[in-house]
Amino acid sequence: MSAATSVRRVTAPECRSTRAAMHDYLTRRLQPRRQRRFETHLDRCADCIRAFIDIREISWNRQTVSQAPQGGRPSLVGMTPVQCARHR
Numbered sequence: 001m002s003a004a005t006s007v008r009r010v011t012a013p014e015c016r017s018t019r020a021a022m023h024d025y026l027t028r029r030l031q032p033r034r035q036r037r038f039e040t041h042l043d044r045c046a047d048c049i050r051a052f053i054d055i056r057e058i059s060w061n062r063q064t065v066s067q068a069p070q071g072g073r074p075s076l077v078g079m080t081p082v083q084c085a086r087h088r
């Protein structure tokens with residue numbers, strides 16, 4: 001027996017389908033019935049919930065980056081001329 005327990009293989013069909021559904025779950029593309037099954041399985045399976053947390057963090061990081069453009073605030077730039085015009 002080796003000590004490499006972290007490299008355990010996923011053999012249970014339920015685990016396989018759960019991991020395959022993780023991305024769809026995060027993007028809310030799972031059907032309600034499938035979603036429930038997914039959540040129920042995560043509740044009972046420590047391996048899958050660990051994998052899910054990893055995937056969730058990665059996708060959240062991506063969303064934060066893409067939703068926060070650096071520099072450029074178009075709404076403020078557009079407001080300035082209007083305020084100037086009101087002063088005249």
Ligand SMILES: [Zn+2]
Pocket residue numbers: 014015016018041045047048
């Ligand atoms: Zn599992």
